[in-house]
Amino acid sequence: MNETLPYDVHRLRELAGEIIINVRELAALGWTPATSSNFSHRLDDAHAAITVSGRDKGKLREGDIMVVDMAGRAVGSDHRPSAETLLHTQLYSRFPDVGCVLHTHSRAQTIASRLFAGAGHVRLEGYELLKAFRGNDTHEAAVDVPVLPNSQDMPTLAAQVDALFDRGPLWGYLIDGHGLYAWGRDMAEARRHLDAFEFLLDCELELRRLTAGH
Ligand SMILES: CSCCC(=O)C(=O)COP(=O)(O)O
Numbered sequence: 001m002n003e004t005l006p007y008d009v010h011r012l013r014e015l016a017g018e019i020i021i022n023v024r025e026l027a028a029l030g031w032t033p034a035t036s037s038n039f040s041h042r043l044d045d046a047h048a049a050i051t052v053s054g055r056d057k058g059k060l061r062e063g064d065i066m067v068v069d070m071a072g073r074a075v076g077s078d079h080r081p082s083a084e085t086l087l088h089t090q091l092y093s094r095f096p097d098v099g100c101v102l103h104t105h106s107r108a109q110t111i112a113s114r115l116f117a118g119a120g121h122v123r124l125e126g127y128e129l130l131k132a133f134r135g136n137d138t139h140e141a142a143v144d145v146p147v148l149p150n151s152q153d154m155p156t157l158a159a160q161v162d163a164l165f166d167r168g169p170l171w172g173y174l175i176d177g178h179g180l181y182a183w184g185r186d187m188a189e190a191r192r193h194l195d196a197f198e199f200l201l202d203c204e205l206e207l208r209r210l211t212a213g214h
């Protein structure tokens with residue numbers, strides 16, 4: 001523990017490196033256009049490492065990762081944390097086993113959010129890849145990805161998200177016209193969930209195209 005900072009600086013540097021490597025990969029896939037998207041990792045019980053607001057996520061450096069407390073307040077930094085910090089910290093606060101939260105704005109995620117906003121969810125069923133989600137061991141399961149209305153008011157959005165958790169286990173949700181939030185126990189699991197959502201949403205969109213007018 002550092003003498004002046006209330007968190008482990010070495011752990012922060014380690015996590016910043018992991019975030020940077022992963023986010024560069026996601027940016028290269030085109031999932032973080034125009035400075036969009038944000039990423040975090042739990043640092044300890046009281047803190048999370050998160051991207052600084054407005055940074056080009058394809059060019060992240062160590063100084064683009066900062067620390068917040070679980071109320072979303074900057075700790076030991078003059079930078080402004082992601083505008084969506086509350087959507088990250090609410091997960092860490094409510095679920096002790098959540099270790100990493102990833103938010104992206106890919107084309108498939110954004111289009112699916114528009115297309116399924118009326119229904120309020122995207123149903124994913126019959127896919128072998130559903131087994132990528134923790135707790136699913138069969139393609140026969142159905143996973144409903146909630147689609148929430150967008151808002152610039154983070155407490156409003158966070159309250160909508162919180163209500164979802166009363167319905168059962170959840171590894172991600174869409175925000176209409178905005179993008180996807182996915183999470184897991186650590187970076188590897190959050191990436192697996194994010195990649196699975198992206199693949200399955202893309203399949204649903206392609207099926208719609210192929211069956212349109214039939
Ligand atoms: C230009 S993207 C609009 C904001 C957004 O949706 C996003 O994900 C990035 O916000 P941040 O403050 O984390 O950079």
Ligand SMILES: [Zn+2]
Nearest residue numbers: 036037178179
């Ligand atoms: Zn966003």
